[in-house]
Amino acid sequence: MNPVYRKAPPRPSAEAQRRLAYFNERRDAIVSTIRELVEIESPSDNKAAVDRIAEAVAQKFSRLGGNVDIRIHPAKDFGNHLQIDFDVAGKSAAKPVLLLGHYDTVYPLGTLAAMPCRAVGNKLTGPGVLDMKSGIALMLHALAALQDWHKEDWHGGLPRPVTVLLVSDEEVGSDSSRPITESLAKKAAAVLVLEPAYGFEGAVKTARKGVGDYLVKVTGKSSHAGLDFQKGVNAILELARQIEKISSFTDLKKGLTVNVGVVSGGSRTNVVPAEAAAQVDVRIARTKDAAGIDKKMRSLRSFNRKCKIEITGGINRPPMERTAGVAALYAQAAAIAHELGWKLGEAAVGGGSDGNFTAGLGIPTLDGLGAVGDGAHAAHEHILISELPRRAALIAGLIERA
Numbered sequence: 001m002n003p004v005y006r007k008a009p010p011r012p013s014a015e016a017q018r019r020l021a022y023f024n025e026r027r028d029a030i031v032s033t034i035r036e037l038v039e040i041e042s043p044s045d046n047k048a049a050v051d052r053i054a055e056a057v058a059q060k061f062s063r064l065g066g067n068v069d070i071r072i073h074p075a076k077d078f079g080n081h082l083q084i085d086f087d088v089a090g091k092s093a094a095k096p097v098l099l100l101g102h103y104d105t106v107y108p109l110g111t112l113a114a115m116p117c118r119a120v121g122n123k124l125t126g127p128g129v130l131d132m133k134s135g136i137a138l139m140l141h142a143l144a145a146l147q148d149w150h151k152e153d154w155h156g157g158l159p160r161p162v163t164v165l166l167v168s169d170e171e172v173g174s175d176s177s178r179p180i181t182e183s184l185a186k187k188a189a190a191v192l193v194l195e196p197a198y199g200f201e202g203a204v205k206t207a208r209k210g211v212g213d214y215l216v217k218v219t220g221k222s223s224h225a226g227l228d229f230q231k232g233v234n235a236i237l238e239l240a241r242q243i244e245k246i247s248s249f250t251d252l253k254k255g256l257t258v259n260v261g262v263v264s265g266g267s268r269t270n271v272v273p274a275e276a277a278a279q280v281d282v283r284i285a286r287t288k289d290a291a292g293i294d295k296k297m298r299s300l301r302s303f304n305r306k307c308k309i310e311i312t313g314g315i316n317r318p319p320m321e322r323t324a325g326v327a328a329l330y331a332q333a334a335a336i337a338h339e340l341g342w343k344l345g346e347a348a349v350g351g352g353s354d355g356n357f358t359a360g361l362g363i364p365t366l367d368g369l370g371a372v373g374d375g376a377h378a379a380h381e382h383i384l385i386s387e388l389p390r391r392a393a394l395i396a397g398l399i400e401r402a
Contacts, residue, residue, distance in 0.1 A: 012341035019396070020340060022145060023389035030141050030388050031124060033060070037103070037133040038117040038126040042079070044104040044172045050079025053103045057136060057166060058082055064144055066157040075176045079104060079168030083184070086143070086162040095189035096161035097402045100181065100354055101135050101370075102170035106377045115379060123373075123382040134383050135194030135370030139164060142395040149396075159400055163188065170354055173213075173316055178357055185358035185365075190329055190402035192395065193355040193367040196376055202387060203345035205368035206330050208359075209255065210290060210319035211352040212282035214297050216242060218265075219308040222274035232272025236265045238307040239276040242300060246280060249296050255285025256293060257350075282315065283350055287360070290315045317352040318360035325364035329402060333366060336397035340390050364402075369395055 012020065023030070042053040058070050061084045073081040082103075085096070105128035107115075117126030124134075143162065150159045165184055167177035174181070185191055198205055218239045223232030249258045258280060265276025280297070284290055294314055302309050320326070330346055337344035347368070359365040371391060373383035 010338050010341055010343070013339045016339040016341065016393070019145075019393045020389055023141070023392045026141065027385065027389055030137055030392065031119065031385060033137040033140060034124060034129060034134045034383075035117050035126075037136055038129050039112060041107065041109050041112055041127065042103055042105055043108050044078065044106070044169055046109060047075075047077070047079050049109060050104055050168045054080050054082050054166070054168065057103060058084070060140055061164065064140070064147060066147055073180055075168060078172070078176050081168055081177050081180055082164075082166045083180070084164040086158050088157050088159070088161055094160045095187065096163045097399055098184055098188035098191045098358070099139050099162065099164045099194060099399075100191055100358065101132055101139065101165075101194040102167045102354065103133065103136060104168050104171050105131070106171050119385065122385050124385055125380075125382045127381065130196045130371055130373040130381050130383050131376040132195050132370050134388075135196070136166060138370060138388070138392050138395055139194055142392050142399065145392065145396050146399060162399060167354065174354055174357070177354070181354050181357050182361060185361055185363045188363060191355065191358040191363050191365040192369055192398055192402065193353055193365065194370040194395070195353050195355070195367055196370045197368045197372045197391070198347040198349060200372060200374065200384070201345055202372040202391070203347040203368065204330060204333060204366055205320075205349055205355075206326050206346040206366070207285070207322045207348035208320040208352050208356055208367060209283040209285050209350045210287070210315055210356060211317040212284070212293070212313065212315035214280040214282065214311060214313035215277060216246070216280060216300065217277045217310040217312075218242065218275070218302075219310070220274050220306065221272070223272045225270045225272050229272065233274070233304065233306040234272050235276040235307060236273045238302060238304050239263070239265060239278055241303045242309070243278060245300065246278070246297070249293060254289055255283075256289055257283045258293070280313075284315065284319055287319055287321065290318070317356040320356045320359035320365060320367065322348070323359070323362070325362065326359060326366065329364045329366045332401050333394065333398055336394055336401070340393055342390065344394070366398070369398070
């Protein structure tokens with residue numbers, strides 16, 4: 001699934017040229033919307049901040065008009081989640097298409113001062129501009145375009161039912177939003193995830209690895225390292241042995257990786273440590289491997305019988321596999337892109353998204369439909385402004401056909 005193409009791009013159809021011209025004329029407006037959203041900082045761990053952007057986004061969707069119903073799903077520990085339903089007043093029995101995304105970011109409040117949202121040449125920078133406030137803006141403008149294009153047929157409404165779900169906790173595991181996401185996905189014909197595209201070629205994502213998080217905690221016995229060394233039971237030494245064992249679970253041929261990413265333990269150098277812990281990241285490419293790696297993690301036994309081992313956690317995002325439904329949805333997207341004048345690639349990636357949940361239910365899901373850029377979660381995060389019109393046109397076409 002190589003997203004790099006060297007052949008000359010196809011020539012856009014007449015209708016595609018009209019649609020691209022429509023979004024090109026509105027490119028500055030799309031950029032303005034993105035800038036507004038980026039400048040409302042919304043770190044996952046700050047409920048008040050995330051609720052502010054939820055309110056701002058809700059107002060923007062309400063201004064689209066039509067048969068729109070806005071619902072707030074309150075969350076206690078994280079920001080509220082936002083659901084927007086666009087009906088077609090009973091004129092279509094089609095299942096809705098679900099547009100899925102999030103408005104929380106990984107950046108703490110105040111990041112904007114050192115990482116402002118500004119246009120530099122073809123780049124628009126800022127915290128969360130790529131992941132994924134540009135995706136929210138593309139949703140808004142694609143839906144507005146469809147209302148405009150179909151206003152005579154549907155009296156200012158959309159050509160089919162559409163549900164938008166924007167959550168507040170995607171960057172921290174989606175614990176509070178997952179039930180909502182899965183409930184809405186079960187009612188949908190397809191799920192379009194507006195996470196960033198893959199690479200500068202703008203490939204969509206047809207496969208994502210599943211994600212697991214485990215905590216391995218070792219309890220030993222403390223003692224004075226000089227006076228009573230032999231009376232102690234070193235938890236760090238036991239954990240070191242466990243880390244070597246855990247790391248051996250990686251199987252690259254299966255696309256399974258196990259990474260011990262954070263280690264803690266001990267108090268002072270002159271104390272035999274009684275406690276140590278390791279945080280472990282697990283990635284799986286196939287659903288059938290989930291039970292196996294979980295069994296291995298929970299079967300860990302202490303090398304030193306005087307130590308106690310406690311394993312918590314598990315697989316929290318199933319893999320998004322390239323099923324027949326995903327492949328069919330990609331084929332539709334590729335056909336629309338061909339009409340628009342380019343060859344749309346696909347990619348399998350290691351990171352997870354909320355699309356993992358919907359694909360795990362067997363609902364046709366296409367991810368990476370958002371903006372093209374680089375540097376997600378990094379100081380150089382940016383999008384390419386020139387790519388916005390055709391991404392918007394692609395999304396609009398998929399809403400119609402999915």
